Every structure is written in C-alpha cells, then in structure tokens.
Amino acid sequence: MRNRSVRWLVLVLTLISLILTACGTQPAAQPTAAPAAEPTTAPAAPAEEFTFGMVLVGPINDGGWNQAHYEGAQYVVEHVPGVKFIYIDKVNPADRPNVKVEQAIEELIGQGAKLIITNSAEFADGTNIAAAAHPDVFFIHASGDKVLTGEAPPNVRNLMGRMEYGKMIAGCAAALTTEAGKLAYLGPLIDPETRRLVNSTYLGARYCWETYRGRPASELAFKVTWIGFWFNIPGVTLDPTKVANDFINEGYDVILSGIDTTEGIVEANKATQAGKRVFAVPYDFAGACAQGEAVCLGVPYFNWGPDYKRLVELARAGKWEPAWEWTGPNWSNINDPDTSMIGFVKGPALSAENAAKLDEFIAKLADGSLNLFTGPLFYQDGTVFVPEGQVADDKTIWYTQQLLAGIEGQSAP
C-alpha cells in the first residue's frame, strides 16, 4: 500500500516537472513583438500591403545574431511604406521540439507572407523544401550557400555579410589590448563559416600584435573552444558561461565571442568587477556592448537592414533573380546604418591610443593596401591554405577547411 502511494507521488511530481519545463525554458514574450495579425482568412488587407516573414533560430532579444536580424527587419518596416513584418523565433529542437523549419515557414505563408527570410545555416534544407513547395513565394536564406552549389530552387537567394573584416578588426582590438598575450574565442559549432571567422580573427590579431605591439607571433596565444551549437542548450552543448570562466581562470584576458548570445562579455564583466582585468569583444549585434560597457573593446556587427530593404523592394517589383550575395562593409563609413552591412562599434574599454591604431588598421583594410588573406598561410596540419604570393579568392575563404597554424583548438572533429 505504502509502495503504491510513493509511486503516485513520484508520478505526479514527474508530471509537474514536465509541465514546468515546458513553460520554463521560454523567456517572457515581448509585448512589442506581437504582430497582431488577423488570424482568420481576412483577404490580404489593403491592396498594396506586402507581408514578409522571418524564421529565427533563437529569440529576437538575444543581444546577438537573432536580434541583429530582427532589427534588420524593423529597419525595412520603417523605411519601406506598406510592408508588414511577421516572424517565428526560437525555431530549434530545444525550444520547439515538434516544429520543423518547413512548418514555421508554412505558418508565415498562411499569414500572407510573400517573402520569407530564414536565418540559420541549419535551415538550408528546410528552406529549399518549402521554396520548392511554394514557387510563388520568395526566400532569403541568410548565411547559406545552396544557390552557389546549385541546390536551391530559383525563388531562393542567399545573403551573408563579409564578417571576416569585422572579425579582423575585433582580433586587432584584442591584440592591441591584451596584457597577457592570451586571446580566447568562444566558438559555436564547427563548420566552414565558423572556421573562417576564427581564422579572420586570428589574422587580425596576429597582424596587430606584430605590427603595433612589435612582438613575435609565437608569443601570442590564441585558443578556441567550441560549445557545439549557436547558443547554450542545457545538457546538450557545453555551457558558454562555464567555458568563459575556464578561459578567465586559465589567464586569458580577452574573450572574443563567436556565439549568438552574450555570455562572453557578461562573464568578463563579472570577473573584472571581482578584481581581475578581463576584456571582451561580443559579436553580431551593434548594441551588444551594453551587457558590459566597462570591459567592451568593441563589437563587430551585422547591419541586415539595407540589404533586406533592397531585396524586399526587388521582390515586390517582381525583379527577383536567384543570387548568392556576400556583402561587405561600406569602406567610406563602415558604421553607416543605411549602406554598410558590416560595422564595428568601438567599446568604452578600448583606450584612445589603441583606438587610433585600430582606425589606422581599418583604413589599411579599406584602401586595400592590406589583405590578410595573402599567402603564405598554413592550416593547422601544415598543409597550404594560400600559397606564397597569392591571395585567397572568395570560394577558398568561404569553404575554409581548417583553422590556421598558430590557433589552438579543433579544426574539425
């Protein structure tokens, strides 16, 4: 009898915990987020209205990758009259276990979306499947390359920013500031994109270390630890908070982030408040320094707005053509909100002296006098990435096979 009641107790407790976990993982819904769309079959509102939708892998307020996309969409709403924006965020197996990207896209199309933006490399297959099923809807798969490989239907375009430049600037700022000569990179998962961004960071850091600090590359430690996904999934990925603290305990004094969220700068800030001196370079979102002004050296960020505006107008005018685009910064002003896809906001922790050197570095990248993808460059295993006297072309950089020699960390599993 007693045994029986214990069983019931365990069962009920398990049920309660199940229910709680179902509600617990989600951050509060954003009041501003509610795009109060008419759910019924209301005939697509005023004649000219153009609805575009977005499927995001993480929450729209992550202070990183997803927030940058969300703000890009808001830019379109502000600058193009007669457009409406709807979205579904947190489309990943942890937050929405029974929702596939195709399903999310269907829901957006059901709400009248004529153009769909998907924002994660993982969404490539789902985007193509949905695009094939809806030839009359336009698709932008951000960060993907299926148009380049010829696997995408004709209504799909790819769009990515040349964050390589942003990361070089980030690496330079880190190398200018580090006292220990030890830089740590909080990496997401391993794929060609994340490898080329780590490599770019390292190249920028090494250049500024040698050029402005006058120290040999062998004295610069550069380590990457991959957590396994774009953001923390408890029990599945490594915990970025813990990884950041490991970096700090091992004496790394600049943490550069490559993940969607802001654990790197948050932990650096905590450690600094506790008496250590640790700096951070967050990623993706122009406002990311706000998570720790005192330790922020600056943030390389995406400014999706202008490109999304251009493509929305293109779709609306019926002038859509398949394309794979890799947009760079506007070198005359990388922080121009209306023209530059890639920017870098300097943070309060960057000294005036170093800021001047960083500007000099940016000017060299801008006028083309410095191309860090110039050979000889070697992969970790000693094979040649770029031969002496040559400059890597776009495809070579896009499909980077390994991390560069000099970087500590896994190239591929």
Place this chain on the structure above:
Amino acid sequence: MRTDRLKLAANLTRPLLALVAAFALTTLALLSTGVSPLEAYRLVLFGAFSTPVRLSDMIMLAAPLLLCAVGLSITFAGGLYNLGVEGQMIAGAIAAMVPLRLWPDWPPLLLWLLAGLSGAAGGALWALLIGALRRYANVSEIFAGLGMNFLASGLALYMVLGPWRRQTSASLSGTDLLPRDLWLPTIDRLRLAPAAPVIALLALAIVWWALTKTRWGLEVRAVGLNPAAAGRLGVAAFRRMAETLAACGALAGIAGMLQVVAVHHALIPNISSGIGLLGLLVALLARADPRWLLPIAVAFASFTVGSIQLPLTLGIDSAIAGVLQGALVLFALVARARVR
C-alpha cells in the same frame, strides 16, 4: 434502474469536473497574459484542422505519440510505470539509423523494414535493461527508466558529434540528411507519410486484441493487479513483466524509427522530442484503456500543432498547450484518486 442512472451520472461527473478544472486553470494562465482565451482556445483546439498541411503535421505527430501510448498501456496493464519510454524511443531511432547508414544503396523497402526491425529491437533491448535492473539490482523501474533516458540522450549526442557527424563539421543540429529515396514516401506536397499512422493503428489493434482477448493479456493484467498472487497461481510473473517492457520498448523504438525516416530524415539529439513523455500523459489520461488511446493521442497532437500559431497570431508562447495537457492529466488523476 434508478441506481444505475445515478451511477452513470456519478461516473460522468468526475471526468467532467476534471475537464472543467483543467480548462479553468489554463484560462487563468491565458488571462494572466492578457489575451482572449476564446481566441487562444480556437487555435489550440481547432487550429490543427484548419488546413491540410496542419492536419498532416498533426497526424505525423499523433502516430509516434499513439505508438508510445499504446506501448505504455501494456506496461500499465502489467503494473509497471515505464518512464524510460523516451529513452527507448531514442534507442530505437539510433538503432534504426544503423542499417540506413550501413547500406544506403539497398532497396528502400528492404531498408525501411530493416530499420523498423532494428528500431524495435533497439527499443526493446533498452527496455529490458530496465527490467534487468529491477529484477537483479532491485532498482524501481521508474528511476531506472529516468536514468536510462539520460543515457540514451547521451548516446544520441555522441553519435551526432562523433561517428555520424557531418563531413568537416561538428554541429549538434544533427547528422546529414538521409538520401531522398530513403524518406518514407509522403502524399504530394504534404509532409504526411501514410505508412506512419497505418503502423500506429495496426499496433493499437494488435495490442488491444492481445490484452483483452488472449490468455497472455489476462496473465499480464493479473500480474499488474498482484504479482505475488499471480505467481502463486502459476503465472511466470517476472517473465510477463519483462515481456510487457520489451513490447513497450519495441513500440517506442518503432516510433523513434518513424521520427528518423518520416519526420526528421536524420538523427538529431532531440529525436524523441518529448513525445514519449507526452505518450505517458496520454496513457495516464486514458487509464490505459485502449478505446481512449486514439482520441486522446489525436487531441494532444492537435493541441501541440495548433499552438504553433499562438506566438504568430496572439503574441503568446505556445507552451500553453503543455499547460492544458498537463492540467488535464493532473485533474483527471485527482478526480480518480477520489473515487478510490
């Protein structure tokens, strides 16, 4: 005559009260977010039936859910609380991947059959480990099951990041997609693979028959009521328990196989997607009565699919479906406990 009617009324009142209580709780949760509960209920209850695409998604969720719930109704009949069903589903999914990855060039029909057998075997084996722990280490099957769930997710993570990782990359998003001709065929533009619901309904029919019409079913139920007494009457009690666990594991394993070949077309870390545990709720609510399994599984699947629209149209989180599902089961349990 009169007492019969009274009895019937009493039998109906309790479930009705439970239903009302569950909806009252969910309505409170909805009111606290400031949206119209009616509008939310319209989406949660009927959203899944509004378009053919949603309907097909609902069926593709209901199929593995029904398989798990049917499996659990066997273990419930045998007096076991198989909380390891989630892990058995994962083990089945991993086992089903083995033939698909080893011989991708074999004829698809043969491969699906092999994947199904292998998935069932994987799930059954995983469940039998729980039986062994209970028998030889005296570990309650509840805790053994929960532990084995963690072990199974760990194994799935290892396979995704290790031996079955994508070429030149390491991502927890899953293995490479299976070749297109190994995807279970679907109807036209929908994601509905008719084989999945057919398998689930077949399993329901067979288990119903086995539990109610065979001597084996009678013995299982006897063991469930009182293992010691059944043992004295000459029923091999432990053997029957192990069989129920294996049968449940096999059905969960097939559900895992369906997740691989019909839904995700790859092994992902969260391949079971909480369906096993949702199946537990279904089986609890149905009191393991086979007649109720299908309608409740369909209802729960449609809550889940319907709620996908909530964030889009009402700006609230889709977790409200989980609140409704959980509240229904909790209040049903409470109502039943009072009957005792």
